[in-house]
Every structure is written in C-alpha cells, then in structure tokens.
Amino acid sequence: MGREKSRRLSGSRDFRQRLVLATLTSTPITMNDIRAGEGGLRPHEMSLLRLLDKVSDQHVIDVNDTGTKVGYKPGVVIGGKDLEHDCGVHRGIGYFIEPLLLLGLFARSPLSVRLKGITNDTKDPSVDTFRMVTLHMLKHFGVPLEGLELKIESRGAPPRGGGEVLLRVPNINSTLKAVNWIDEGMVKRIRGVTFSTNVSPKIVTRIFYAARGLFNKFIPDVHIFTDHRAGGFLPNCHVSRLWRICSC
Incomplete structure (x- = not known):
C-alpha cells in the first residue's frame, strides 16, 4: 500500500460498506483474515472488486493468492457511460446496486452501467425494491430524480440468472442534506408488481387478482402491475417481496 498509512481491518464482515466508506473518505484499508481456511473471498466479492475497478481510476x-487479504488504496470515482458488468449467479444484482448508488452520486461524471445476473432472489433486495422505493427515497436527501433510473430489461432467477438491468445515476454538485424523517403518515395508495418467467401467463394473472383482492379490503387505491417474460431461464413465479406503500 506504499508509504501511506493504511487502516487495518479483520474478517469479511461489512465488506461492501468498508469499500464504499474507504472510497468516499479516501482512506486506504487492509483487510486481513478473510475466511482463513475457508477459501478467502467469495466469487461475488471478487466480482464487486472488479466492478469497483470499472467505475474508479488511480x-x-x-488480493493475495489465497484471497484472505485485500489491500485497497482508493482513487477517484469517475463514473462512466455504457459500462457493463456480469454480476454472476452467487448473489443478486441488488448486492451490487447498493454500493453503486452511493458511489455514483459522488462520481466525476454520471454513471450508466448495465448489470447482468439474478434480479430477484431471497438473499438481496430485488430490483423492484430499488426501482419503486429506494430511488424515490433519495429525493428526500436532495438527489435529483432527473437522470436517476433503474430499467428492468429482463428478469433472471437463481440458479442460472439471465436477468439484465440498466442503472443510471447522476452526480450531485453538493453534499446530501440531513433528513428528519420520523412521521410515517397514513397509507394512501399501494403499488406493486407481480412477475413470472417461463410459465403460463395465467399464473401471474391469478396472483394479480389474489393480491389485489387482499389489499382492497384495506384501501381502494391499489395498482398492481404484471410482468410476464416467456424467455426466462427457470420457472419462477411469485409476488415481488416488497410493495411500495405511499403516504404522500
């Protein structure tokens, strides 16, 4: 890591958060004893390092031969246009979107990256959660919605993936503002998505009516959108895990 003093950390806990905070604060870090005797870095963690390499410079x-030690000296987040990254099938695309959103806001230029892999699984937040909830929450922190987009072009289910999304993140010219957001308000409307891949369209329709019938017992303003993809890699059909419940 050169002559600069590096902050020494141990283990694999909070791997993404460590990389993001080190990058934003320009702090070199060294992570030791990463799953010693258990193979070191996992494939998705190596993939995250490759993604970080694509959006940064200098x-x-x-990484040592056993993958148990990582030295990271952060450079400059440059963003980029028309980037592509294969996230693999060990973790969902949501695992990679979280750090990209944080880093992309402070990049030198807007970020546009196409991510391929698993769009919906039980380990990571789904791409629907980011599109319908997270991106809208960022506006409360002063992030402009213009140029902020997550487009789902195809869905992919484990274990073979095959999904593809396009993420666009604008860079902000000022710091984020603090938010005192403790009033949950009253629920006024509910939005959701039912999706299916490689199964009969009738199944997603049945889910649509069943879900709307349940929510309509509590509130009349319910809109559930359907997304059926005939060319999915594996049979998969269920309601998106998180609904957008609006109180504004």
Whole structure:
C-alpha cells in the first residue's frame, strides 16, 4: 500500500460498506483474515472488486493468492457511460446496486452501467425494491430524480440468472442534506408488481387478482402491475417481496 498509512481491518464482515466508506473518505484499508481456511473471498466479492475497478481510476487493489487479504488504496470515482458488468449467479444484482448508488452520486461524471445476473432472489433486495422505493427515497436527501433510473430489461432467477438491468445515476454538485424523517403518515395508495418467467401467463394473472383482492379490503387505491417474460431461464413465479406503500 506504499508509504501511506493504511487502516487495518479483520474478517469479511461489512465488506461492501468498508469499500464504499474507504472510497468516499479516501482512506486506504487492509483487510486481513478473510475466511482463513475457508477459501478467502467469495466469487461475488471478487466480482464487486472488479466492478469497483470499472467505475474508479488511480486506485490500487491487491488480493493475495489465497484471497484472505485485500489491500485497497482508493482513487477517484469517475463514473462512466455504457459500462457493463456480469454480476454472476452467487448473489443478486441488488448486492451490487447498493454500493453503486452511493458511489455514483459522488462520481466525476454520471454513471450508466448495465448489470447482468439474478434480479430477484431471497438473499438481496430485488430490483423492484430499488426501482419503486429506494430511488424515490433519495429525493428526500436532495438527489435529483432527473437522470436517476433503474430499467428492468429482463428478469433472471437463481440458479442460472439471465436477468439484465440498466442503472443510471447522476452526480450531485453538493453534499446530501440531513433528513428528519420520523412521521410515517397514513397509507394512501399501494403499488406493486407481480412477475413470472417461463410459465403460463395465467399464473401471474391469478396472483394479480389474489393480491389485489387482499389489499382492497384495506384501501381502494391499489395498482398492481404484471410482468410476464416467456424467455426466462427457470420457472419462477411469485409476488415481488416488497410493495411500495405511499403516504404522500
């Protein structure tokens, strides 16, 4: 890591958060004892390092042969246009979107990246959660919605993936503002998505009517959108795990 003093950390806990905070604060870090005797870094963690390499410049990433030690000297987040990254099938695309959103806001130029892999699974937040909830929450922190987009072009289910999304993140010219957001308000409307891949369209229609019938018992303003993809990799059909419940 050169002559600069590096902050020494241990283990694999909070791997993404460590990389993001080190990048935003320009703090070199060294992570030791990463799953010693258990194979070191996992494939999705190596994939995250490769993604970080694509959106940054003037940085140094050093991984030892066993994958149990990572040295990271952050550089400059440059963003980029028309980038592509294969997230693999070990973790969902949501695992990679979270750090990209944080880093992309402070990049030198707007970020546009196409991510391929698993769009919906039980480990990570689904792409629907980011599109319908997270992106709208960012406006409360002063992030402009213009240029902020997550487009779902195809869905992919585990274990073979095959999904594809396009993420666009604008860069902000000022710091984020603090938010005192403790009033949950009253529920006024509910929005959701039912999706299916490689099964009969009738199944997603049945889910649509069943879900809307349940929510209509509590509130009349319910809109559930359907997304059926005939060319999915594996049979998969269920209601998106998180609904957008609006109180504004």
